[in-house]
Amino acid sequence: MTESRQDTIKALRAFNRFHTRTFGVLDASFMGSGLSLVEARVLYEVARKAPVLASDIRAVLAIDAGYLSRIVARFETRGLIVRGRGHDARQRPITLTDAGQALFRSIDSDVYRQVSDSIAHLDAAGRAALSLALNTVVDLLGGDLETV
Numbered sequence: 103m104t105e106s107r108q109d110t111i112k113a114l115r116a117f118n119r120f121h122t123r124t125f126g127v128l129d130a131s132f133m134g135s136g137l138s139l140v141e142a143r144v145l146y147e148v149a150r151k152a153p154v155l156a157s158d159i160r161a162v163l164a165i166d167a168g169y170l171s172r173i174v175a176r177f178e179t180r181g182l183i184v185r186g187r188g189h190d191a192r193q194r195p196i197t198l199t200d201a202g203q204a205l206f207r208s209i210d211s212d213v214y215r216q217v218s219d220s221i222a223h224l225d226a227a228g229r230a231a232l233s234l235a236l237n238t239v240v241d242l243l244g245g246d247l248e249t250v
Contacts, residue, residue, distance in 0.1 A: 125216065133212040135205065140165065142209055144173050145198075148183060149206040153195030155188075177202070 122128050132142040140163075147159045160170055174196065177183040182202035188194035198206060221229060240246075 124220065133209050133216070135209050135212075137205075137209070140169075141173055141176075144170065145177070145182070145202065145206050145209070148196050148198055149203065149210075152197040153186060154197075155193060155195060157193075159196075 126133070127139055129139075131137065132139045135142060137145065143163060144159060144165075147162055148154055151158065156167075156170055156174060159165070160167060163170075174183065174185075178185065180201075181199055182205060183196050184199055185194040185196055221232065224232065
């Protein structure tokens with residue numbers, strides 16, 4: 103039996119719905135953090151790459167410059183980040199404050215626990231099969247796990 107294009111699209115869309123529901127991706131507050139998913143992802147990028155420029159975050163997330171600017175301003179107002187000196191406003195390196203690091207650690211810990219709970223029923227072979235399948239999906243869709 104050959105998989106039709108429509109069957110593949112249907113399967114991928116079903117998986118996307120499963121994933122968003124299972125991991126609460128569409129919740130107003132990601133992991134109860136008070137941040138949207140996009141904001142949590144920006145926080146992750148700062149935590150992972152600090153000091154980081156807003157332009158680098160934009161490149162990784164493919165996010166609108168104005169939207170990112172508003173997120174960065176909110177983070178700064180909330181005391182989650184500090185912006186260093188740069189050549190101009192777009193070139194100011196961003197780092198997390200202690201409060202930002204604490205929030206990131208809390209979200210990261212919650213995500214780790216949620217994912218761990220979701221695979222707790224799998225044995226070693228099941229975990230290996232899942233890892234292979236997920237890596238295969240990324241490979242087949244032309245992704246790069248180093249940039250996500």
